[in-house]
Amino acid sequence: MSHNKLIIILGPTASGKSDLAIKLAQKFNGEIISADSRQIYKEMNIGTAKIIKKEMSGVPHYMIDIVKPNQKFTLAQFQKKTIKIIKDIQKRNKLPLLVGGTGLYIQSIVDNLKIPETKPDKKLRNKLEKLTNQELINKLKKLDSKALKIIDLKNKRRLIRALEICLLTKKPFSEQRKKNKSIFNTLQIGIKLNTKNLEQKIIKRIEKMIKNGLIKENKKLLKKYGDKPYSMSGIGYQEIISYLNNKINLDQAKELIKIHTRQYAKRQMTWFKRDKTIKWIKNYSEAEKLIQLFL
RNA sequence: GCCGGGGUAACUCAUCGGUAGAGUGCGAUUCUGAAAAAAUCGAGGUAGUGGGUUCGACUCCCACCCCCGGCA
Numbered sequence: 001m002s003h004n005k006l007i008i009i010l011g012p013t014a015s016g017k018s019d020l021a022i023k024l025a026q027k028f029n030g031e032i033i034s035a036d037s038r039q040i041y042k043e044m045n046i047g048t049a050k051i052i053k054k055e056m057s058g059v060p061h062y063m064i065d066i067v068k069p070n071q072k073f074t075l076a077q078f079q080k081k082t083i084k085i086i087k088d089i090q091k092r093n094k095l096p097l098l099v100g101g102t103g104l105y106i107q108s109i110v111d112n113l114k115i116p117e118t119k120p121d122k123k124l125r126n127k128l129e130k131l132t133n134q135e136l137i138n139k140l141k142k143l144d145s146k147a148l149k150i151i152d153l154k155n156k157r158r159l160i161r162a163l164e165i166c167l168l169t170k171k172p173f174s175e176q177r178k179k180n181k182s183i184f185n186t187l188q189i190g191i192k193l194n195t196k197n198l199e200q201k202i203i204k205r206i207e208k209m210i211k212n213g214l215i216k217e218n219k220k221l222l223k224k225y226g227d228k229p230y231s232m233s234g235i236g237y238q239e240i241i242s243y244l245n246n247k248i249n250l251d252q253a254k255e256l257i258k259i260h261t262r263q264y265a266k267r268q269m270t271w272f273k274r275d276k277t278i279k280w281i282k283n284y285s286e287a288e289k290l291i292q293l294f295l
Numbered sequence: 296g297c298c299g300g301g302g303u304a305a306c307u308c309a310u311c312g313g314u315a316g317a318g319u320g321c322g323a324u325u326c327u328g329a330a331a332a333a334a335u336c337g338a339g340g341u342a343g344u345g346g347g348u349u350c351g352a353c354u355c356c357c358a359c360c361c362c363c364g365g366c367a
Contacts, residue, residue: 072328259319
């Protein structure tokens with residue numbers, strides 16, 4: 001059966017995506033691709049709630065442990081690699097399941113985003129960082145006045161990226177940000193939990209992380225990479241680092257992890273809410289039915 | 296009991312004669328090579344209690360209650 005079907009399993013952090021995905025993969029002869037911007041990093045296992053070998057139950061997993069914590073990783077890299085992997089899985093007549101909580105990463109696959117062909121240029125960014133938003137807007141106006149209408153003019157990061165694209169490609173930013181034709185036939189399944197339920201899962205997960213050695217993992221990473229790498233800013237790392245630096249006590253660190261995780265989950269839901277094609281489910285059997293219909 | 300510091304938004308604190316602001320949290324939103332990031336908007340306060348001075352008090356005065364530190 002030659003096909004280009006792709007199943008997406010998404011939802012907020014701690015909602016049980018991995019468990020569901022494993023079961024579905026076993027049922028439908030599937031393989032799993034992670035869409036998680038933090039599980040990309042090697043050696044960051046406990047804090048990112050990365051699945052362990054044993055839990056994979058023999059189901060192949062991809063896009064986990066891709067780069068070292070002190071290396072950069074970006075959306076475009078994710079997109080390129082992931083598309084290749086999905087195609088390969090399909091070629092072998094298996095069902096690809098893209099599973100994760102990083103909305104933009106998922107969208108880059110589902111909508112086949114055409115990402116402007118310019119790598120981040122750190123030097124240029126640092127230079128532009130020193131300017132005010134108004135100065136950046138003035139510059140951008142000269143290079144690409146249309147861009148002013150499509151980006152958030154109060155968001156410096158967006159202004160800088162738009163300028164970076166104009167300057168390095170010599171073409172207007174506003175003409176480079178598009179959606180290509182979809183590659184895959186997708187079914188998006190979202191796990192929906194009520195707030196209370198999710199909150200409890202989050203608390204449980206944090207306790208488990210501490211028990212499983214989150215502090216030790218942080219110490220190891222700190223020793224090896226320091227606290228500068230971007231990867232060390234993730235939830236479960238920045239807070240424990242503050243604790244290890246005696247800025248806060250362990251209870252405060254745990255409380256902060258809880259708050260940050262809850263906020264993150266909410267942001268994820270805000271993102272997913274916009275996509276009306278997502279089918280929201282409450283349990284495994286609903287997911288199974290949807291997939292059966294889809295295939 | 297005495298001396299000092301304090302009681303202002305859910306929390307930590309600004310304001311100190313013309314009825315209050317910030318950061319954090321909370322709610323909503325945006326999102327194309329940093330996305331566990333970044334940005335925007337919003338809801339929250341009869342200023343410990345009671346009295347007095349004043350045209351006017353969160354701000355000055357008095358009493359009381361509570362918290363923190365020191366002395367006893």
